[in-house]
Amino acid sequence: MKLRVWALSLLLVAPLSYASVDRGVLQFESIRSQQSEIRAAVKAANGRYKEMPQNTRGELLAKQDQLFHLMDGKQSTQDLNEDQKTEVFNTLEWIEAAINSADDERMVCERRPVLGSNRKERVCRTAGQIRAERESARERIESGEVRSSQ
Template identity: 70%
Template sequence: MKIRACLLALLLVAPVASASVDRGVLQFEAIRTQQAQIRTGVESRSGRFKELPANTRSELLAKQAQLLSLMEGKQSTDELNETQKTEVFNTLEWIEAAVNNADDERMVCERRAILGSTRKERVCKTAGQLRVEREAARERMDSRDMQR
């Protein structure tokens, strides 16, 4: 099963053992188990991980360590602030993209201020969408500079 499918299942179908559990809450035990399985595969360079480049492998292991450190002593995303929740999501998406060699499909989220408000909203786009938007903005800037 792809990691993305697991993440979506965790996000959308949180454990139903307790009726008071928020459906958008990630349970960290499942993530820890999943990351341990990935680490084992990466370190043994077996299966789908055998073709993973050395630099991606080391970056993946570093991101896992950072993720596990952020989750240490916590049971779910309920115990994190919004910035930490976004960091957990982005790190999991990066790992998923690296494992599946699908960087352009990786979701990247950020918290952006809402114009005219002190509130922030979470905006998520794929890495490919962000790249296209950056390139288009760069081209617009370059064309304006050439018109002057």
């Protein structure tokens, strides 16, 4: 039981640790062991995964497969390029949101070019913020506030 509590707390802390990856390094060994424990529990439909819908379980296992593939042969985030780091972060956030049934709280990061520069920056927002911005833009277009400049 204590091991499960430790593993779940690690799951919640790993994405927070990853958010500062630009200055630090995230070791993959702890993520591998944590995800392996989660995977076993999801496959067995035990504990908190007992009520998880079958399609969510399948998607979670597929996301873990992607994550394991990205980490294959690597020891830490230093071994990844920036796009791969972002993908690892997004995948961990998706898994956490699926486990906690909190999709709107899931952080989604993307790399965007900086205007007037060749470099890219990482922009992170919650899925709820992205959805709210999209709905707000749609409402402004439908109400005529935003018009085409043709």
